[in-house]
Amino acid sequence: MTESPQDAPRPTGPLDGVVVVDLGQIYNAPYATLLLALAGAQVIKVEPIAGEISRTRRLVNLGAGIAFYMLNSNKQCVTLNLKDPRGQRLLTELTDRADVVVENFRPGVMKRLGVGPEVLRARNPRLIYASGSGYGQTGVYRDLPAMDLTVQAMTGVVASTGFPEETPLKSGPALSDFLGGIHLYGAITTALYRQARTGEGAVLDVAMIDSVLPALMSNIGPFVAAGIEGRTPPPERTGNRQGGLAESPYNIYPTKDGHLALVCITEQHWLGLVAVMDRPELLTDPRYATKLGRIAAMDDVDALVADWTRTQDTEQAFAGLRAAGVVCAPVRSLGDVIADPYFRARGMIRDVEVETIGTLPLMHSPLHFADSARIPLESARGLGADNEAVYGGLPGYSSDLLETYRAEGVI
Amino acid sequence: MTESPQDAPRPTGPLDGVVVVDLGQIYNAPYATLLLALAGAQVIKVEPIAGEISRTRRLVNLGAGIAFYMLNSNKQCVTLNLKDPRGQRLLTELTDRADVVVENFRPGVMKRLGVGPEVLRARNPRLIYASGSGYGQTGVYRDLPAMDLTVQAMTGVVASTGFPEETPLKSGPALSDFLGGIHLYGAITTALYRQARTGEGAVLDVAMIDSVLPALMSNIGPFVAAGIEGRTPPPERTGNRQGGLAESPYNIYPTKDGHLALVCITEQHWLGLVAVMDRPELLTDPRYATKLGRIAAMDDVDALVADWTRTQDTEQAFAGLRAAGVVCAPVRSLGDVIADPYFRARGMIRDVEVETIGTLPLMHSPLHFADSARIPLESARGLGADNEAVYGGLPGYSSDLLETYRAEGVI
Numbered sequence: 001m002t003e004s005p006q007d008a009p010r011p012t013g014p015l016d017g018v019v020v021v022d023l024g025q026i027y028n029a030p031y032a033t034l035l036l037a038l039a040g041a042q043v044i045k046v047e048p049i050a051g052e053i054s055r056t057r058r059l060v061n062l063g064a065g066i067a068f069y070m071l072n073s074n075k076q077c078v079t080l081n082l083k084d085p086r087g088q089r090l091l092t093e094l095t096d097r098a099d100v101v102v103e104n105f106r107p108g109v110m111k112r113l114g115v116g117p118e119v120l121r122a123r124n125p126r127l128i129y130a131s132g133s134g135y136g137q138t139g140v141y142r143d144l145p146a147m148d149l150t151v152q153a154m155t156g157v158v159a160s161t162g163f164p165e166e167t168p169l170k171s172g173p174a175l176s177d178f179l180g181g182i183h184l185y186g187a188i189t190t191a192l193y194r195q196a197r198t199g200e201g202a203v204l205d206v207a208m209i210d211s212v213l214p215a216l217m218s219n220i221g222p223f224v225a226a227g228i229e230g231r232t233p234p235p236e237r238t239g240n241r242q243g244g245l246a247e248s249p250y251n252i253y254p255t256k257d258g259h260l261a262l263v264c265i266t267e268q269h270w271l272g273l274v275a276v277m278d279r280p281e282l283l284t285d286p287r288y289a290t291k292l293g294r295i296a297a298m299d300d301v302d303a304l305v306a307d308w309t310r311t312q313d314t315e316q317a318f319a320g321l322r323a324a325g326v327v328c329a330p331v332r333s334l335g336d337v338i339a340d341p342y343f344r345a346r347g348m349i350r351d352v353e354v355e356t357i358g359t360l361p362l363m364h365s366p367l368h369f370a371d372s373a374r375i376p377l378e379s380a381r382g383l384g385a386d387n388e389a390v391y392g393g394l395p396g397y398s399s400d401l402l403e404t405y406r407a408e409g410v411i
Numbered sequence: 412m413t414e415s416p417q418d419a420p421r422p423t424g425p426l427d428g429v430v431v432v433d434l435g436q437i438y439n440a441p442y443a444t445l446l447l448a449l450a451g452a453q454v455i456k457v458e459p460i461a462g463e464i465s466r467t468r469r470l471v472n473l474g475a476g477i478a479f480y481m482l483n484s485n486k487q488c489v490t491l492n493l494k495d496p497r498g499q500r501l502l503t504e505l506t507d508r509a510d511v512v513v514e515n516f517r518p519g520v521m522k523r524l525g526v527g528p529e530v531l532r533a534r535n536p537r538l539i540y541a542s543g544s545g546y547g548q549t550g551v552y553r554d555l556p557a558m559d560l561t562v563q564a565m566t567g568v569v570a571s572t573g574f575p576e577e578t579p580l581k582s583g584p585a586l587s588d589f590l591g592g593i594h595l596y597g598a599i600t601t602a603l604y605r606q607a608r609t610g611e612g613a614v615l616d617v618a619m620i621d622s623v624l625p626a627l628m629s630n631i632g633p634f635v636a637a638g639i640e641g642r643t644p645p646p647e648r649t650g651n652r653q654g655g656l657a658e659s660p661y662n663i664y665p666t667k668d669g670h671l672a673l674v675c676i677t678e679q680h681w682l683g684l685v686a687v688m689d690r691p692e693l694l695t696d697p698r699y700a701t702k703l704g705r706i707a708a709m710d711d712v713d714a715l716v717a718d719w720t721r722t723q724d725t726e727q728a729f730a731g732l733r734a735a736g737v738v739c740a741p742v743r744s745l746g747d748v749i750a751d752p753y754f755r756a757r758g759m760i761r762d763v764e765v766e767t768i769g770t771l772p773l774m775h776s777p778l779h780f781a782d783s784a785r786i787p788l789e790s791a792r793g794l795g796a797d798n799e800a801v802y803g804g805l806p807g808y809s810s811d812l813l814e815t816y817r818a819e820g821v822i
Contacts, residue, residue: 136779150674158651160584167665204780219583220477224477332565343624346618361635
């Protein structure tokens with residue numbers, strides 16, 4: 001028997017067979033469950049009857065609505081009214097058959113709906129009950145509403161971004177949401193490993209505020225050291241200079257047509273830079289002879305690098321410095337980034353036609369298994385598109401009953 | 412037999428029994444292996460004879476050196492000369508008995524040393540070979556040296572941080588390193604799950620550039636939408652305003668003694684803010700009657716909120732707005748963050764005495780298993796402190812042979 005291409009087996013993922021009930025909304029939990037789906041898990045996205053809050057954003061603002069499509073590929077989509085007891089029961093019947101349930105409502109919401117961890121795990125002790133939140137399920141900030149901006153403020157991200165003596169700034173990307181989401185993913189897969197080994201379930205409580213903190217280690221270090229050494233702490237934000245002001249050159253420099261990020265850590269980097277700038281006299285200048293000297297003369301070093309970069313085209317300078325082994329990169333615009341063929345060659349971005357919107361650059365998983373083919377990327381499904389397939393597979397839910405549930409706003 | 416407290420069982424972790432050989436350096440891979448260790452895995456940190464590059468930083472600059480202690484808790488520390496064939500052989504004997512090997516050298520280094528994935532996995536097919544890198548093991552940027560700043564530049568983080576028409580800025584935290592590190596962790600635990608189920612190993616290739624990209628979805632969305640709708644794209648950076656300029660008020664506002672991040676998404680948030688500001692006349696002002704109106708009058712709305720915040724103490728305004736249900740947070744300094752009792756109550760920070768340095772706020776894992784006790788945090792061990800324990804456990808490595816290896820610079 002010959003195998004035609006369409007009969008070729010669908011690539012399998014490392015999480016094949018894992019069943020996830022996904023109550024996630026906005027960015028945090030949906031990012032975790034996107035990665036679960038792209039690793040092969042069956043993810044059942046459960047939305048309120050009107051759709052998850054970010055599904056309908058496109059109707060008001062397409063720009064804000066596109067993230068929904070980037071975050072919800074490869075999930076099954078069902079609707080469910082969790083305020084109706086019949087809806088709550090349906091949820092428990094789904095989680096009875098699942099390995100994982102994920103939610104990122106405000107802490108306490110699930111319990112009030114009668115579907116908290118105690119209830120669901122009493123029915124299914126293998127269940128991994130995973131909660132994502134801004135400020136954790138315990139502690140003094142538990143009930144504080146969280147958004148990416150406010151978590152950035154609370155964790156020191158804002159304090160450490162921007163120029164000293166000027167307004168503190170948020171980081172452009174939604175890093176609290178996504179650091180929270182990927183840590184939630186890591187907690188879930190860790191619990192899945194134990195579940196596979198021992199059959200145990202787990203209750204996971206992953207907070208954005210905790211997830212952001214480690215990324216500030218290199219900012220916290222100089223502050224703690226100053227305390228130990230009895231010195232005034234260094235400025236919390238240093239513009240584009242190294243956080244501890246302990247490297248030079250290290251900055252973002254203006255070019256003829258943009259900006260270039262450039263760093264010299266080793267002596268070789270500095271020699272490479274001097275050669276590309278064609279300034280051999282700097283090598284005999286005692287001020288720049290050592291790294292400590294270059295750090296002490298940071299303003300002068302930045303000025304002489306910028307004097308050169310201002311005369312250069314960004315991509316041309318990048319190519320020359322790259323060949324000389326200097327650590328550098330162009331400051332790319334979002335347009336440059338999305339168009340970069342690198343991401344397509346690597347399978348990280350796929351251009352997918354999304355109904356009624358157009359072609360969107362959807363993202364695949366950064367968790368790249370180099371020895372397996374990537375799972376095909378499938379665009380987010382319509383609201384309730386999988387109601388029949390998912391609920392109809394549960395015992396006792398006939399088409400007629402589901403029709404009644406639909407008519408009565410349960411699904 | 413009674414059990415005295417010191418005989419109480421040590422808390423176990425979900426990854427108990429997993430053995431990891433860790434060749435990680437600096438931030439990226441060491442963060443992944445820190446989380447593995449804090450989840451119960453046995454992590455053997457393999458360092459060059461002179462110590463990992465970040466271990467010795469404290470001798471030059473304590474501030475830059477503290478991150479080493481924050482990243483290397485709960486690992487065993489051995490030294491190994493990978494340029495010596497006897498060292499390479501020792502590494503293979505370690506990985507023969509391991510579940511995971513992790514490295515973040517420049518792509519190609521491990522292969523040149525004769526310990527690439529093909530070699531190690533031919534000996535141990537269950538082995539998960541995990542590589543972290545700036546730009547991936549494949550693709551056009553593979554050989555480009557990567558640092559957090561340059562990856563931020565390449566991915567659009569810099570382009571999207573700062574004020575429009577002003578210098579683009581890096582994000583304060585080392586987000587490329589840490590997003591890369593936690594995605595590497597997620598890939599490893601995903602592969603461990605499959606290994607537990609099927610016995611298969613894996614080759615993992617996790618790049619910082621891929622790991623940062625999803626966090627920019629909310630910035631990329633408005634850009635892509637403008638293309639679809641034939642409009643000029645919105646500014647790439649919007650200071651502290653919402654990325655798509657689609658919310659108002661949404662900003663960081665000056666107070667008497669600092670700054671406050673404040674966001675109104677719903678009508679309730681706006682009503683709460685107006686009540687706390689005691690400006691009831693705003694409710695009857697047609698310019699501010701709807702969210703679309705407030706967005707259109709963004710400059711005026713920001714000015715009137717700032718007029719109020721400038722008269723307020725940060726923590727007092729935070730308390731009042733919090734009680735009224737408005738999404739807000741103080742812009743906390745790094746000092747405030749590290750001192751916050753929240754992190755200690757939650758077990759995320761433990762103050763640990765580190766020999767010859769002093770008390771350091773070490774971090775535990777954001778992957779919080781709510782139904783288990785946290786593993787005790789143990790400060791980073793000395794260079795080669797576990798050589799005898801680790802190598803002595805391999806067949807054929809007597810104390811005499813290890814003494815010879817030490818004398819000849821193999822370990």
